Amino acid sequence: MGYKVAVVGATGNVGREILRIMAERNFPADQVVALASESSVGKEVSYGDDDVLKVQALKHYDFKGTDFVLSSPGAKVSAEYSPKAGKAGAVVVDNTSHFRMDPDVPLVVPEVNPDALKDFGKKNIIANPNCSTIQMVVALKPLHDLGIIKRVVVSTYQSVSGAGREGMDELFNQTRSVFVNDAMERHKFTKQIAFNVIPHIDVFMDDGSTKEEWKMVVETKKILDPKIKVNATCVRVPVFIGHAESVNVEFERDIGAAEVRKALQKAEGIIVVDHRADEGYVTPQECAGEDAVYVSRIRDDATVENGISMWVVSDNLRKGAALNTVQIAERMIQDGLV
Structure with a gap:
């Protein structure tokens, strides 16, 4: 049996990646519909190597008869249309921040907490976590x-x-401006991003942390364990694709780097590249276009009891967003939930 799938936000980075991944993985869809704002109606988006979809207006789309809605249009749009799709009987996998902390909506990474999917029926919505949280909890779960x-x-x-x-x-234009001595224009980021790093993602909270940092804390607790304490510092860097994380973990018992390495090597969705030599680690440039979460630089931390440090890298548009969305739908089919 094939499924009818609507991809909301189909003209954006994540929407296009969802369509690409569905085609790559031969997702069992009989019909795929590309939805976006009215300004995008009639535009074409690729579905695999041969198929082209014409974008339809989300505003006028009837979700009845749709099995899955893979949604990444922005939080405000999602807040309006994801519940409509859920009430029409579709299973919505929502990639925005709007529903992540809703107690009636499961927040899922299939390699980490697939059992939470069974609770989707309260609103017919499943939330996709933040990109930086996804790759970290994949590495933390084992x-x-x-x-x-x-x-x-x-x-x-x-x-x-x-x-x-x-x-x-903005990164492309600012980098070009440096080399041709043009005026530096800034629209998206709070400071120049070319040849710079910015310790500020999303808005500031009352306690001095940013909302991106808050997301990593609360989402990790919801997905993995509410007892885990998390301290995050989130930084934007001048890289086009791929997030990297320096992760320090403190355990309740004595666990060394060798034991950690073995556990990660056996884990689903993880590739360990950890050679203590030049080029013996993975960088964001190398992970672009890849599905796995890569772990490198695994080592003991002698400054705390039972501590280890590691370097975690993943393609934020794939595993951090589109791939995880598609994997959730695949897992629901596998588990007979749809």
């Missing part, structure tokens, strides 16, 4: 199973694609 994690300290190095096409354009 370690939490190995020996309970008490505390995580993470610093992120997040690419500009996390801010959409406007972020990628």
